[in-house]
Amino acid sequence: MKNSLLVFPLCCLLLFQGAAIAADQALEQRLQRLERRVGHITELMLEVQALKRTNRELQGQVEELQHAQERLRKKQRELYLDLDERLGRLQGGVEPVSTAEQPPAPAVAPAPVSNAGGNAPRPVASASNPAQEQAEYDAAYAWLHPSKRRYKDAIAGFQAFLVKYPQSTLADNALYWLGESYYVTQDNKSALAAFDRLLSEFPDSDKVAGALLKKGYILDAMGKRAEARKTLQQVLDRYPSSSVARMAKARLKHMSK
Structure with a gap:
């Protein structure tokens, strides 16, 4: 128990x-x-x-x-601008010259440009002092120099030149570099307007090829691919052996990728 x-x-x-x-x-x-x-x-x-x-x-x-x-x-835009300047020299375009090297102003008005080819004659300068006209153009162009690159000043200078000398023999160049100045500052709309004005008012200018090329670039940048291709193709058709044609061809090839 x-x-x-x-x-x-x-x-x-x-x-x-x-x-x-x-x-x-x-x-x-x-x-x-x-x-x-x-x-x-x-x-x-x-x-x-x-x-x-x-x-x-x-x-x-x-x-x-x-x-x-x-x-x-x-x-890249600045390099394009420098390249255009070099191309202008190679193609015989009118480039600025020092006022110290200016030839004396002619005593008589220049003879009108022949119209044997059926195209509109090049406007005759309306300035009474061609040396002063050239100097003002040079002053605007000088702002584009690589050592300055003061594009807004260049724009103002070319605009003032075109207002003062609308019929100048340098007006087409002024329009072209005005467009380039806008292009470098990425104001594509204003650049396109300047190039279109050049193409419309100066169809025989030696700057037309470059204006068409840049117009194609701008239209491509704006997303207007069809218009850009058409414009660049004009460069190939009208200037097949030129340096701008090679640039247009390269751009078209890049756009097709």
């Missing part, structure tokens, strides 16, 4: 210990699961932070690339 009374408490104690051990094991398992979840959350947070940091770096790189692209676009 006494032994039975001793065994019962002992059994109860063992049962309680077993239950406590089981509870401790269950709690340990729960803690381990929680630790694993916390570990996953921490890893996710670190990944998110890393992605945010990468995103900021990429945004900075995109902004740098945009600025670089803008600089390259401006540089």
Whole structure:
């Protein structure tokens, strides 16, 4: 009887210990699961932070690339301007000369240009002082020099020249370089207007080829691909052996990609 009374408490104690051990094991398992979840959350947070940091770096790189692209676009236009100047010299276009080297003004009015080819005659300069007219043209053109590149001043100068000397023999050149000045400053609408005016008023000018080429470039930049192709094709058809034709052909090839 006494032994039975001793065994019962002992059994109860063992049962309680077993239950406590089981509870401790269950709690340990729960803690381990929680630790694993916390570990996953921490890893996710670190990944998110890393992605945010990468995103900021990429945004900075995109902004740098945009600025670089803008600089390259401006540089490209300036190179076009310099190339046009060189082409003008090679093709015999009228370029500015120093006023110190100006020939004396003729005593009589120049003879009208022959119209044997059926085209409209070139307008005769209306200025009474051709040397002064040339000097004012030179002053506007000088702002385009690579050492200055003051395109707004050039625009103002050519505009003033065209208002003052609308019938000048230099008017077509002034219109062309006015268009180029607008083109370099990315004012495509004004550049296109200047080139269209040149093509309309001076169809026989030696600047027509360059004006058509730049018109094609501008139309392409505006997204008017069909008009751009038509204009560039005119350059190929009318000036097949010229340097501008090679440039037009290269642009057409680039547009077809």
